[in-house]
Amino acid sequence: MTVSAILQTKGTSIITISPEIGLGEAVETLAKHRIGAIVVTDAGDQVVGILSERDVVRLLAEKGPDVLAEPVSSVMTRTVVTCTASETIPGVMERMTRGRFRHVPVVEGGRLLGIISIGDVVKFRVEEMERESAALRDYIMTA
Ligand code: AMP
Numbered sequence: 001m002t003v004s005a006i007l008q009t010k011g012t013s014i015i016t017i018s019p020e021i022g023l024g025e026a027v028e029t030l031a032k033h034r035i036g037a038i039v040v041t042d043a044g045d046q047v048v049g050i051l052s053e054r055d056v057v058r059l060l061a062e063k064g065p066d067v068l069a070e071p072v073s074s075v076m077t078r079t080v081v082t083c084t085a086s087e088t089i090p091g092v093m094e095r096m097t098r099g100r101f102r103h104v105p106v107v108e109g110g111r112l113l114g115i116i117s118i119g120d121v122v123k124f125r126v127e128e129m130e131r132e133s134a135a136l137r138d139y140i141m142t143a
Contacts, residue, residue: 003092003106004085006124007114014114016041019048019073023059026051026072037103039115040076047105047112049076082107083116093121 016039017026030038030053040049051072059067059075067075082105083092092104102118 001089001124001128002085003083003087003089003116006089006116006120007085007106009124010114010120012114014039014112016045016112017051017072018042019071019076021072022068023051023056023070023072023075024068027056027068030056036117037115039080039105039112040072041112045112046110047080047082047107049073049078050080050103050105051076052101052103080105084108085113089121089124092116093118093125096121 015029015033015035017029019040019042026038030036030051037050037052039047040051042048049072055075055077081095081099081101083095085106085108096102096104096118103115105115106113
């Protein structure tokens, strides 16, 4: 199973923000869409960073509420690990575990196709295991 299977069930709407907006506005966007991370794209729709709720919590603890006035560009993670739609889901899970992050943008030919969260991956794996055990049960019953 590949990442494209998750994208098909999630749909293709992608929330992004520009690096120039303030962190406060980015926090409002995270809250409004009930998401844990947001991809930062430039005017040419290229991925230039990622901002997660963990970044916000850490920055507030380190710098206090004044940090909310800073531009996203000064606080985002700039080296973004991405995957392609044709990669396997276990491969993306391994990347998340190794990198200690819970979000991976899907980029194909420089174009942002979506974002996969650890919640999406776990949901997909649980459903896959349920399908496998149902198939095994059917096989045993009819053998
Ligand atoms: P998360 O677990 O996704 O909330 O993110 C934990 C930390 O990793 C934060 O500093 C994020 O900015 C960063 N991060 C999240 N996703 C990625 C990614 N795909 N590539 C690089 N860093 C990331």
